[in-house]
Amino acid sequence: MSDDxxxxxxxxxxxxxxxxxxxxxxxxxxxxxxxxxxxxxxRRHARVLVALAAALVLLIALGAFAMRFLWRTGAAWxxxxxxxxxxxxxxxxxxxxxxxxxxxxxxxxxSTAVVEIAxxxxxxxxxxxxxxxxxxxxxxxxxxxxxxxxxxRVWAPPFTFSVHTPAGLASDIxxxxxxxxxxxxxxxxxxxxxxxxxxxERSSLxxxxxxxxLRGQNPGSPYYADAPPAFRAALRAYDHGTGPVSAVIATAxxxxxMTLIHLLExxxxxxxxxxxxxxxxxAPPPPGVTRDGVLGRDLEMVDDWRRSLGLxxxxxxxxxxxxxx
Amino acid sequence: xxxxxxxxxLVRASRxxxxxxxxxxxxxxxxMVHAIVLSRVPPGEADDLVQxxxxxxxxxxxxxxxxxxxxxxxxxxxxNRANGWHRGAVEVTELPEEIASSSTxxxxxxxxxxxxxxxxxxxxxxxxxxxxxxxxxxxPEIAARTGLTPESVRVxxxxxxxxxxxxxxxxxx
Numbered sequence: 001m002s003d004d005x006x007x008x009x010x011x012x013x014x015x016x017x018x019x020x021x022x023x024x025x026x027x028x029x030x031x032x033x034x035x036x037x038x039x040x041x042x043r044r045h046a047r048v049l050v051a052l053a054a055a056l057v058l059l060i061a062l063g064a065f066a067m068r069f070l071w072r073t074g075a076a077w078x079x080x081x082x083x084x085x086x087x088x089x090x091x092x093x094x095x096x097x098x099x100x101x102x103x104x105x106x107x108x109x110x111s112t113a114v115v116e117i118a119x120x121x122x123x124x125x126x127x128x129x130x131x132x133x134x135x136x137x138x139x140x141x142x143x144x145x146x147x148x149x150x151x152x153r154v155w156a157p158p159f160t161f162s163v164h165t166p167a168g169l170a171s172d173i174x175x176x177x178x179x180x181x182x183x184x185x186x187x188x189x190x191x192x193x194x195x196x197x198x199x200x201e202r203s204s205l206x207x208x209x210x211x212x213x214l215r216g217q218n219p220g221s222p223y224y225a226d227a228p229p230a231f232r233a234a235l236r237a238y239d240h241g242t243g244p245v246s247a248v249i250a251t252a253x254x255x256x257x258m259t260l261i262h263l264l265e266x267x268x269x270x271x272x273x274x275x276x277x278x279x280x281x282x283a284p285p286p287p288g289v290t291r292d293g294v295l296g297r298d299l300e301m302v303d304d305w306r307r308s309l310g311l312x313x314x315x316x317x318x319x320x321x322x323x324x325x
Numbered sequence: 326x327x328x329x330x331x332x333x334x335l336v337r338a339s340r341x342x343x344x345x346x347x348x349x350x351x352x353x354x355x356x357m358v359h360a361i362v363l364s365r366v367p368p369g370e371a372d373d374l375v376q377x378x379x380x381x382x383x384x385x386x387x388x389x390x391x392x393x394x395x396x397x398x399x400x401x402x403x404x405n406r407a408n409g410w411h412r413g414a415v416e417v418t419e420l421p422e423e424i425a426s427s428s429t430x431x432x433x434x435x436x437x438x439x440x441x442x443x444x445x446x447x448x449x450x451x452x453x454x455x456x457x458x459x460x461x462x463x464x465p466e467i468a469a470r471t472g473l474t475p476e477s478v479r480v481x482x483x484x485x486x487x488x489x490x491x492x493x494x495x496x497x498x
Contacts, residue, residue, distance in 0.1 A: 023436040029359035
């Protein structure tokens with residue numbers, strides 16, 4: 001046998017391999033080089049037509065529902081209520097005031113302001129805070145929190161509403177959270193649904209009942225608000241690179257499986273094995289999730305495992321509508 | 326620029342919504358993905374499944390932490406999608422439409438038999454041989470796309486070919 005030919009087609013062709021190439025070549029991909037969206041797929045036509053028809057019916061039925069999420073690009077937000085004497089661009093807020101792009105609302109130690117996030121929710125600005133509206137259009141609304149604390153309640157598809165902070169970007173995945181940031185540190189605490197916090201190098205997906213500490217330009221790992229102090233300390237040390245993952249595992253309760261799942265996604269390979277074993281003891285993996293797959297960073301398996309913890313579906317934002325009222 | 330560095334650039338651009346960058350990733354990896362799914366599903370289903378794998382990858386791209394590991398990550402999605410296909414489908418044997426008009430009956434039968442023999446091999450050999458014999462990739466290309474070392478690919482090809490010869494020989498006896 002010519003290993004060279006088998007390896008890179010150099011050297012004398014091995015007749016049997018050449019014959020197999022000739023026979024099997026007919027099964028080669030016939031659409032190479034065409035991106036998924038542009039591929040003509042005749043065998044999908046029937047399915048696509050059915051899907052289109054269903055989508056059309058759905059669109060008509062949900063037309064009114066969708067109106068909620070429409071918003072004219074750049075249109076200012078109404079200010080729902082204030083207490084004390086907050087200002088907008090340095091001027092007192094009046095009943096005629098609206099919060100437009102580039103506007104800055106400041107509250108002092110005794111004032112608050114509540115603004116409507118287009119038609120999708122409400123943002124409460126706590127005392128001693130500074131918030132600027134950066135962008136607003138249908139499907140995308142962003143504010144910047146320079147200091148202080150805000151509370152958001154949103155009922156909209158994931159990533160519709162986001163808050164910029166120096167530590168990164170907090171994006172709503174339905175539907176209620178508090179965000180505090182001051183002097184280079186802070187925290188994001190989720191009361192309903194999920195929040196995705198993207199820092200410079202790291203991201204944290206934080207479920208209801210949990211929080212992540214913010215420091216520098218990254219979020220810490222999410223943990224439940226009722227986690228014991230020893231676990232918090234071990235997690236903080238691990239996040240800052242000053243403590244081992246074994247200390248996190250040793251102090252984790254079964255309920256802290258959520259945190260270990262998060263670590264499993266970002267941990268280097270050497271640390272994934274002990275994390276997997278600890279997790280498997282706390283919350284056995286569902287069918288189809290294997291040790292090899294998880295250690296090999298099969299993110300679908302990790303997602304399946306996270307779902308099996310009963311934390312609520314990340315994509316099922318609409319089920320949290322009560323919390324947005 | 327190394328393979329990994331280029332992947333890094335293309336993945337980041339794709340994540341930012343650059344469709345042409347994702348198109349380049351598709352061009353670079355579609356044959357690898359096709360080989361992986363073809364080693365698990367009937368030929369007539371493989372092309373569609375390749376599209377599904379890339380659509381799935383595009384949706385999940387934000388979750389990929391190490392952009393340089395794109396090839397291995399994509400291969401895992403392909404395996405999962407192909408394995409998932411079996412849970413919802415009845416396997417049928419079918420051939421591409423043009424075979425009937427461009428091949429002899431004997432070639433058709435031999436091709437079907439060769440494909441079936443490859444699919445009996447262990448996964449590592451099966452996938453590597455599909456990339457080499459079906460998709461026409463060379464050993465160095467396979468290593469670059471899958472993230473396997475060239476030595477591993479060489480071993481997979483060598484041992485896989487040995488097993489394939491035995492399987493074909495046994496099948497013809």
